[in-house]
Amino acid sequence: MLLPLSSTGGAAVVEVSSEASIHSTATTPEGRHALAVTELKRATGQELEKLSRSDRLFVERLLESKDRVADFMLSGPCEDPAKGLRILAALWKADPQGLRDRHEQTTAAAVALTFAMKDWPEDKAIGRYEYFRDSRKAGQLHPQFDGLHTWEKRFVVSAGGNGGFADVGAGWGNDSLAWLRDNVKLPVSDYTGACWQAPYKLNNLFGDSIHGANYYAPFTHEIHAKRVREVGGVCGSLSHYGATAARANGIPAITMGEPGHCAYAVRISKGNWQPAYSLSWQRGLHTSLWGRTWTQLVVQEAAFNDKAAYDVCLAHLWQARSLKEKNPELAELAYAAALEAQPINVPAWSESVDFLRDVRKPKPDAWSIIGKSIATKLSRYPESAWDVFSRILTPALAALPEDKRVDFLLTYHQAIAKEEGPVMWQFDAALEAQSKALGGDSSKQLEFFEEVLAIQSASKSWFAPTIAWGQKKFGADPSATNAYFAALGRVFSSADAGSNEAGLRAALGPAILAAEEAGNVEAFQSLGKAGSSLRKPNPEKAEPFPGDLLSSGGLMKASSTSQWDHPENHWGVMEEEGGSFHTASEVRPNVVVRLGKLGDVSGIVVLGSDYGQNGARQMPLKISISEDGTTWTEVFRTTEQKGPWRIPLAGKATRVQFVKAERDDDRNEFFHLAGIRVYGRRLQ
Structure with a gap:
């Protein structure tokens, strides 16, 4: 017998007619189940009438199960509930025995909710479910996957986005997931660096730009993930490689847009999303249960973790x-x-x-x-x-x-x-x-x-x-x-x-x-x-290196300040006009300059604020560079206190976002400079 659309499918009917009934019906599993069924029917409306006979039979059975209704209704918003139900019905028809397993039920619900989004191809949902089902049964996913709830799995099964499902070189399809699953096995935290398995290349070996149609054209016979690793790409390809590698192994991850850049993030543990290849705090999430900002990701994590x-x-x-x-x-x-x-x-x-x-x-x-x-x-x-x-x-x-x-x-x-x-x-x-x-x-x-x-x-x-x-x-x-x-x-x-x-x-x-x-x-x-009217520029001139002044438009941060420090002069440290900073007396004082743009550095010019008696405070002077502000490479060291110091780096510092100047000894002493000018070619 088919489910009457006015029925609640085995759930008790709840009557909300007073303030007391508002609280009593929402705080019991039975009451929430009945409310969920009523809400699902309200949200789908007449679309339920359009379901096939077999799909309506499936819905009738679905609505009788508290767990399965909760998977669908309490795991984040569903953009198109009727589409989601059709997908869920198709999954159960395709794998009635496998979906007796509670693990596979939550995976199926996550797939249905994900592919119910606009422009997601309904006919690809079964293949995505089967990939994760088969990978899990074969023990090929990270153990973390088995502990994920339906809402968490939505950040996994959404691998590949909504436009690249075709296999054999056409996008991040299931063939790419399988290749990444088999070829990128890492500790969870290391997936934040998985993007660097692929080389950063604007042009392929034939000279075709990534921004044109022919970059991957000579390699259409290859699985897309494999060709990205071998041919390369820029931020979009590399970030999708890193995020999809994590997801292919059962680990929640997302890609996200930043100004002029594509980055990604990996969920290292519950409540801990770690940005990867990120150059800005301005992030637009490509996958989210609500909202598109990083704040919303943090808030929804906190909300869902209090289930x-x-x-x-x-x-x-x-x-x-x-x-x-x-x-x-x-x-x-x-x-x-x-x-x-x-x-x-x-x-x-x-x-x-x-x-x-x-x-x-x-x-x-x-x-x-x-x-x-x-x-x-x-x-x-x-x-x-x-x-x-x-x-x-x-x-x-x-x-x-x-x-x-x-x-x-x-x-x-x-x-x-x-x-x-x-x-x-x-x-x-x-x-x-x-x-x-x-x-x-x-x-x-x-x-x-x-x-x-x-x-x-x-x-x-x-x-x-x-x-x-x-x-x-x-x-x-x-x-x-x-x-x-x-x-x-x-x-x-x-x-x-x-x-x-x-x-x-x-x-x-x-x-x-x-x-x-x-x-x-x-x-x-x-x-x-x-503060331009208050600033005291440093008139010292120094020969620049080729290229743009990459430090212009950036930010500097000294390890400390002091009564002799004038913060209004800090801005000029990275500019041609010069400036100054002055730390407190401390061991290994330093200043870190974040460049205005990620760059291929041709050289660095460092200017002192005093080359006389106080010039010894800076010695030994050590200069290091970094792309992420965490891992540093030393490029210069001197004990000669007469500057300015010119540091040629052409071909030796191809991806730099940060420059650090420090005194490299154990004296407790002040540290002060007048300029750190970084030259080269902008990569963004």
């Missing part, structure tokens, strides 16, 4: 969806219960505030309470807090009196001020959106800037970006410059700061050091340029 809270949260969301049209008051209580169950569930927040905004239309005081709740509950994840907060920005500010609007925005900053956040993000874009929401009155925007700056003045993460945004917003506007610098002075000048210049110096110094500590290149550059 009990996640399951209850989702059950309350299902209640709210079924109630919001017929009983919006009760739906509001269900949404509140979802957020109480798991306060860090970002999609739950987004759905809840959208409902409040569009249906409940809160009064002004209620908007203030909602905004504070969002900021407080999500304060550990400032980017996610802003993502949700921004959804209510327009209606909340429209409802609030004008004199309450800045205070409303400041609740967000007060909540995150003591939180460093899991990662860097585009905080300046959030400030810009908040400023624009206040209207075109520049005096109101400057007032907002000063208030935010005062709140964030002690923050290690948000202080420097706030000043950098203010410099960009107001510092370049002649009509606002004086007011901007005055605001800086009021916030940061101490009792003895003196004139406005001293106040600015007092503000910029710690801000620049904060940008260096945070590794924020954009803030460092903006602050460095803002």
Whole structure:
């Protein structure tokens, strides 16, 4: 007998008619099962009617199983539930005996949820399932795979992306997975370096560019993974090689876009995603259960690892969806219960505030309470807090009196001020959106800037970006410059700061050091340029090496600062005009310069700030280079204290992102230089 579409397929019918029933039905396995069945039927709608007779029989049996329904409904969003059910039915038809194994059931659910996404080829799902089933049975996957839940397996079975499933040289198909499984066996943490098994080559041996159609054309007979390893590629090919190698062996991994670059990440252990071949904090994830930023990856990992809270949260969301049209008051209580169950569930927040905004239309005081709740509950994840907060920005500010609007925005900053956040993000874009929401009155925007700056003045993460945004917003506007610098002075000048210049110096110094500590290149550059009127350039000239000044636009960080250090001069250390830094007295002091661009270095010029009596402080001077800032190669050493020191490196330093200068002995002494200029060819 076929399943009637109004039935719950063996699950008990739950009636949500009161606040008490909201809690009682979501907190038991039986109640959640019934709610999941109801939600699945709501989400698929009339599409269930279009299923074949055999598929409907499968769905009838599926809905009777708590485990199998939970695999499908509690493992992250499903973009097209009807498509997912069709795929799941096809998998069970193809392997009815194998899918008695609980391990294979979770793999099948992960495949169905993954291939249910738009543009993923439904007919390739069985092959992907069979690859992981057969590899697991043969003991060819990493042991970690057997411990993965369905949601975690989605980061494994998505190997190859949605466009390269054809085999024999046409893309990252199952033939590539098998080749990588058999040829790239590494400890989990070493998959972050698997990309370097393939050579970085812009042109193949025939001179064809990777950006053209003929780069791999002479090698179409080869499996794609094998030809990438033998022929090479650039960042995209290498990152897909590394990520797919991990996934082919049963280890969660993703690829991700960065500005002008493709990188990847490997999940080394539960909660520990490790970026690989990454050149920027600005990452757009190619695979994610929700959101596309690195913050969202961190948040969803935390949410899913608290599976009990996640399951209850989702059950309350299902209640709210079924109630919001017929009983919006009760739906509001269900949404509140979802957020109480798991306060860090970002999609739950987004759905809840959208409902409040569009249906409940809160009064002004209620908007203030909602905004504070969002900021407080999500304060550990400032980017996610802003993502949700921004959804209510327009209606909340429209409802609030004008004199309450800045205070409303400041609740967000007060909540995150003591939180460093899991990662860097585009905080300046959030400030810009908040400023624009206040209207075109520049005096109101400057007032907002000063208030935010005062709140964030002690923050290690948000202080420097706030000043950098203010410099960009107001510092370049002649009509606002004086007011901007005055605001800086009021916030940061101490009792003895003196004139406005001293106040600015007092503000910029710690801000620049904060940008260096945070590794924020954009803030460092903006602050460095803002201090041009305070900077004391070094007039010493030195013959450059061929190529671009790769250090320009980068960032430097000394091992310490001191009373003789003037951070406003740091920016010039990497530029032709020169600058200075001065560490405290310490053993093995150093300075690390992050180049503006990854480069093939032709040479380095190092300038001293004192070649006389104090020149001995720098000796013995050691210069090292690195691509990742972790593994260093020494390229120069001297005890001759008369500079400048020119270090030719043509052909010897083909991939450099970092340069380190240090005194290589055990004396407790100061260290200071005036310039580290790096020349060569940009690789990005």
